[in-house]
Structures are given as C-alpha cells and as structure tokens.
Amino acid sequence: MINLVNLRFYGGINEIGGNKILLEDKDTKIFLDFGMSFSRIEKYFEELLRPRTANGIGDFLEVNLIPKISGIYRDDLLKHLGRRPEAPVVQGVVLSHAHADHANYISFLHKDIPIYCGETCKYILEAVDEQTQRDLENEVLNFKIRPLFNKDRKNPPIKRQINTFRTGDKFKIDSLEIEPIHVDHSVPGAYGFIIHTSEGAVIYTGDLRMHGAHADMTDDFIKVSKEAKPIAIITEGTRIDLKKTDESEQKVYNDSKKELSKNKRLSIVDFNFKDVDRFTTFYKMAKDLNKKLVISFKHACFLERYHRDKKLRTPDSKDGQILLLKPKRLTGTYTEEDYTDWYIKKRLNYPNIILAEDIAKNPSKYMVVLNFYYFNMLVDLKPKNGTYIHSLSEPFNEEMEISYERMHNWLNHFDVKFVQSHCSGHICGPDLYELIETINPKSVYPIHTEHPDMFKKLKMKVDIVEDGKKYEI
Numbered sequence: 001m002i003n004l005v006n007l008r009f010y011g012g013i014n015e016i017g018g019n020k021i022l023l024e025d026k027d028t029k030i031f032l033d034f035g036m037s038f039s040r041i042e043k044y045f046e047e048l049l050r051p052r053t054a055n056g057i058g059d060f061l062e063v064n065l066i067p068k069i070s071g072i073y074r075d076d077l078l079k080h081l082g083r084r085p086e087a088p089v090v091q092g093v094v095l096s097h098a099h100a101d102h103a104n105y106i107s108f109l110h111k112d113i114p115i116y117c118g119e120t121c122k123y124i125l126e127a128v129d130e131q132t133q134r135d136l137e138n139e140v141l142n143f144k145i146r147p148l149f150n151k152d153r154k155n156p157p158i159k160r161q162i163n164t165f166r167t168g169d170k171f172k173i174d175s176l177e178i179e180p181i182h183v184d185h186s187v188p189g190a191y192g193f194i195i196h197t198s199e200g201a202v203i204y205t206g207d208l209r210m211h212g213a214h215a216d217m218t219d220d221f222i223k224v225s226k227e228a229k230p231i232a233i234i235t236e237g238t239r240i241d242l243k244k245t246d247e248s249e250q251k252v253y254n255d256s257k258k259e260l261s262k263n264k265r266l267s268i269v270d271f272n273f274k275d276v277d278r279f280t281t282f283y284k285m286a287k288d289l290n291k292k293l294v295i296s297f298k299h300a301c302f303l304e305r306y307h308r309d310k311k312l313r314t315p316d317s318k319d320g321q322i323l324l325l326k327p328k329r330l331t332g333t334y335t336e337e338d339y340t341d342w343y344i345k346k347r348l349n350y351p352n353i354i355l356a357e358d359i360a361k362n363p364s365k366y367m368v369v370l371n372f373y374y375f376n377m378l379v380d381l382k383p384k385n386g387t388y389i390h391s392l393s394e395p396f397n398e399e400m401e402i403s404y405e406r407m408h409n410w411l412n413h414f415d416v417k418f419v420q421s422h423c424s425g426h427i428c429g430p431d432l433y434e435l436i437e438t439i440n441p442k443s444v445y446p447i448h449t450e451h452p453d454m455f456k457k458l459k460m461k462v463d464i465v466e467d468g469k470k471y472e473i
C-alpha cells in the first residue's frame, strides 16, 4: 500500500475566513483549525435571518457552512437531526489562534476530539467564553446538550479536552509529530506549525505578518520551517494583493498620540481587544498623555487573563491607570439589581468603576475604549469636539460600509474628529512571497485568500484548491 498524505480544504477557499483543513496520514486524521466563515454565512444569512439553533447543525450543513463528513460531529447534534451518533474518526484539532474564523466551529465537533492550542490562546477563549452569551456557534471550550430543555439549563456544560503548548514544544497525535512555532499576528498565542508526516514536513502558517511588533517570532517560524525541508506549505494569503507600506505598531502609536495630544476634549479609541499589542499601544499612550484608560467590563475579562500570562506584561484590570465604565442597564439608575450578567456582577465591587456622566464632567482626563456597537453611550459621554481614533481595518464589504456611514453620522453629530490609524495583522504580498521562497517548499496550497492565482508568481508548484477535493502530497 502506498502511504500518502492527503489534504482536504473545507473553507478559506477563494474567501477570507473559515479555515478547516483535514490532514490525513495513514490512519491519522487531524483538522488544522475549524473556523467559521463570515463570507459563507453572509451568502445566506444576515442580522435578522440566522441559522436556527432549533435545527441544531441542520441549517449549517444544508448551506455548507460545515462539511458533510461522518464521524466528526457531536452526538447530541446528530441525534437532534435524527441520525445515530458516530464515533469520532479525527484524532485532534490543531488550533492556530483564537480568532473566530479559525476556532469557532469547533463548537460542533465531537466531545472526544481533543483540541491542541497555545496557552495564551486558551486564555483568550476563556475570556470570550466568560462574556458572551452561550450560542451554538461559540461553544468552543464547552457545550450544553441540545435540545436544551429548561430543566437542564442549570446542568454544568460538557468540557472539551484542551491540550495547551508553548512554542518549540513538540506533541504527537497518533503517528504525527507536530511542532508549533510562535508567529506574530493581531492576537497573542498565534502559531504556525510544522507537521512531521510519513512523507515529510508539511507547514501550516495560520495567520501571520512580518511588519508587527513581534516580527522576530515570525522569523523564528520561517527559520524552523526552512530547516524542515517541507514537502508542502499551506499558507494564508489574506493580503497577497497588497503592496508593502510603512504600517507598524509604532506608527499607530506616533500618529494617534500626535492627534490626541492636540485634542483638549474627550479621546475615544476603538480597537480589537484580542490584540494585546494594540492594547499596550493605547495603554502606554494614555499614561504618556496623563489620561485614564477607560475600558468596559467585557474588556476586563480579557485584561485579567492577559495579566496572568507574565510574558505579555500587561496591567491588571484594577491598575491605577485603568477605569471600568459601568454600562447603563434596565432602570438606568446604576442600581446593583440592574446587572444580571455574571461577568459584570462579580466585578461591581472593583474600586476603579466610573460612570459616563463623571467622564463628561472632565473629558480631557480620559481615553475611552468604545466600540461602534456601544455608540449609544456617546449620549451620556457628551464627546463634543473630541477625537476618535479608529484603530481597526477599514470596511471591506457592503455591510461594513453601512455601519461605517452610521459611525460617521454619530461622530458628526457630536463634532468629533475621525482619525484612521491601524496596522494589519496579516502579511502583505511582497513579504509573503519572500517568506514562501525562503522556506522553499515543494508545493504551495494557498488558502484564506480571495486571490489564489496571485501565488502563481512563485517559481514552484502551486495547487489552487477546491472545496472538499482531496489533494495527495
């Protein structure tokens, strides 16, 4: 019998998002990531038209949001569909990082399929778990048996088996040896992998970049990958079509600080709190400008876990420079009974809680981290003539354009100055060509990209992948 390593891709094909890669070597099968794809969801669903939890995985399977493979899904979800439970045929999921498009559809997988991820990645998944409402699409760490009857609601969730690693640790899943190496991305605890198969090394990049604050980590990954003399690389290509720019974390700091030091009123910033580098950038800036950094209770869930990870060197949520903004709920009087969410309730005794009304009395003293979805709080914050730093990517689809316009309406309403200042989490075209040429694999499998053809510029074998098709290496 000829042993071949087979790859199947169930996402990230001609799209940005939703990586699910099945790697098969003899009797060992593993998934590299098992994420949700925003672009596939948007093809059929929108805000008020959602996959029905009442139909379990039925709606997801129907429109190919998840692959039609036997032996991977949860017993309860299969039974719900009128099917028999299936013993798991996949021995593990190797998770590159905690972004939803790589992690979230682990929710649907059989409880006996173990998950392998970085320690910090697990911290982030825990923070997400703590402050989001349980939903069929976000039960990564644990899940509740469906259908979920009232009598069972209080039952503890079923925990998945999560095995964590640090960079350079090697671990085995059956016959496969897997070597995770840290990479720089817009979330800490991100890894690329060298998978030692029976045919040779297969490299999976996960998401990465070479222009970030920790570019040296990506360099480490390139070095180890090259030494492995890989037979194949599975690579992201989110920004393969973009040229090199002068973007950097330092530039975000410099440009934003310049704007905010001119501003004599309220400073508002928005960035993704999963991005610890960006948090550090604005935390440092607040300190340098002698302002308090005001975060939400949701942000506190993340910050407290980052703080536990000594390598990240981040402050605790009760740090002297940090304040927690108490949201207005139910009665609008900030009385204790208004707060039923556990993640808020258990932090109500913190000494550093502030109200929007207090910030409005002395706006120049504060830098408020405020996401667009909480812009109704601007009514209480009264940010007249303030400055808003949008430290996120610019809109790249129609739905985002509409929100973007609404965001500008709010800012214009309060005469708030808009400033765009961001540094992407993804590698640009020239850097990616260089990365692949340096690693020098025998073949290239581009995923997570809308421009797979652009990889043909490389002077090596490039396989443009199709959904569900088997590729033999």
Ligand SMILES: [Zn+2]
Pocket: 097, 099, 185, 207, 425
């Ligand atoms: Zn990512």
